[in-house]
Amino acid sequence: MKALARYGKEFGGYRMIDVPVPKIGSEDILLRVCAATICGADMKHYKVDNGSDEFNSIRGHEFAGEIVKVGKDVTDWRVGQRIVSDNSGHVCGYCRADDQGDFLNCIHKVNLGLDNNRWGGGFSKYVLIPGEILRIHKHAIWEIPDNVKYEEASSLDPICNAYKAVAQQSSLLPGEDVVVFGAGPLGLYSVQIAKLMGASHIVLVGMQEDTVSRFDIARKLGATETINGSTEDVVARCKEICGEDNLGLVIECSGANPALKQAIEMVRPNAEIVRVGMGFKPLNFSINRITEWNISILGHMAYDSITWRNAIELLKTGKIQVEPMITHRFGLSHWEEGFQAMADKKAIKVVLTYDYPDATDTSDF
Numbered sequence: 001m002k003a004l005a006r007y008g009k010e011f012g013g014y015r016m017i018d019v020p021v022p023k024i025g026s027e028d029i030l031l032r033v034c035a036a037t038i039c040g041a042d043m044k045h046y047k048v049d050n051g052s053d054e055f056n057s058i059r060g061h062e063f064a065g066e067i068v069k070v071g072k073d074v075t076d077w078r079v080g081q082r083i084v085s086d087n088s089g090h091v092c093g094y095c096r097a098d099d100q101g102d103f104l105n106c107i108h109k110v111n112l113g114l115d116n117n118r119w120g121g122g123f124s125k126y127v128l129i130p131g132e133i134l135r136i137h138k139h140a141i142w143e144i145p146d147n148v149k150y151e152e153a154s155s156l157d158p159i160c161n162a163y164k165a166v167a168q169q170s171s172l173l174p175g176e177d178v179v180v181f182g183a184g185p186l187g188l189y190s191v192q193i194a195k196l197m198g199a200s201h202i203v204l205v206g207m208q209e210d211t212v213s214r215f216d217i218a219r220k221l222g223a224t225e226t227i228n229g230s231t232e233d234v235v236a237r238c239k240e241i242c243g244e245d246n247l248g249l250v251i252e253c254s255g256a257n258p259a260l261k262q263a264i265e266m267v268r269p270n271a272e273i274v275r276v277g278m279g280f281k282p283l284n285f286s287i288n289r290i291t292e293w294n295i296s297i298l299g300h301m302a303y304d305s306i307t308w309r310n311a312i313e314l315l316k317t318g319k320i321q322v323e324p325m326i327t328h329r330f331g332l333s334h335w336e337e338g339f340q341a342m343a344d345k346k347a348i349k350v351v352l353t354y355d356y357p358d359a360t361d362t363s364d365f
Helices: 131-136 156-168 185-196 214-221 234-242 257-266 288-292 305-316 332-343
Strands: 002-007 014-018 029-037 055-058 062-070 082-085 088-090 126-129 141-143 177-181 202-206 225-228 247-252 272-275 296-299 326-331 349-353
Touching (some): 002 332, 029 082, 062 126, 062 156, 126 131, 156 185, 177 185, 177 257, 185 214, 202 214, 202 234, 225 234, 234 247, 234 257, 247 257, 257 272, 257 288, 326 332
Parallel strands (some): 272 296
Antiparallel strands (some): 002 014, 002 055, 029 126, 029 349, 082 141
């Protein structure tokens, strides 16, 4: 079968390669991938080539599909079930995070479809779900409700990230205002969660390229105002919209240092800033205001099983919209077109489905 692999250590390019169908052990599950979506974490390696021939991983950590084979000792799952992975492949089971059921923050975690994993990812035909993770973390996979499509389920990773940031990590109360930086999937799902939480003004801050299509979608999904950070004074506009005393929460999904600086400058005393996006440049501004006004900056990483349970229920009942977010669909053989659409910001979410004409079937396993 074909698989999209990454080569190199810190940064490295993608190659489509031939790999064998995974052989499962007595506790493992084999999943046929029915939909996988491109994440921003995948984009940082696109069109990067450091010349390395060192295999890193099969990519694709946002995926959903059908169970086609289970090991002889598997009792909780059966062939034919439709499932979605939370992309965890290995945790230690001993650290404080694991003791609290916060498996995606395990200090020894290894994720399916991300760097240096040995099990594979969703940008292929089949993925092995290792039994070792299912022994420790029962909800490393979830059954997909009957009325939820595979491509909707494959988007649960960013939905869950947004849910954790807005609903679980913040102290948002109905009637308060929210500013969201970043018009990508994380930002747009955060807009939807903020709306469900009863926020009054929901302000989305993006850039010039986001005005073409993403701002319209944001308004349809619940943003009450949109701000073009390329041409407008973001802090002044947010204060004008929210006033001086009602902006208690900023969800920062862009990872850009200027966005964090603006967030600190615009919020009221005792406010919260949840930093979802990641940037790699050192700060070049003072953060004394977080002390002067008792502002909390919260780091965000991933989700837990309560997140997934509730997010799946919201998706099942139609309270979270995925369809407006899926702007492009490609066969895996056209993966470069999908990545380029993301790079050009023509796409919000790209779904890839396996389309190579190989003859592998479950009788060969």
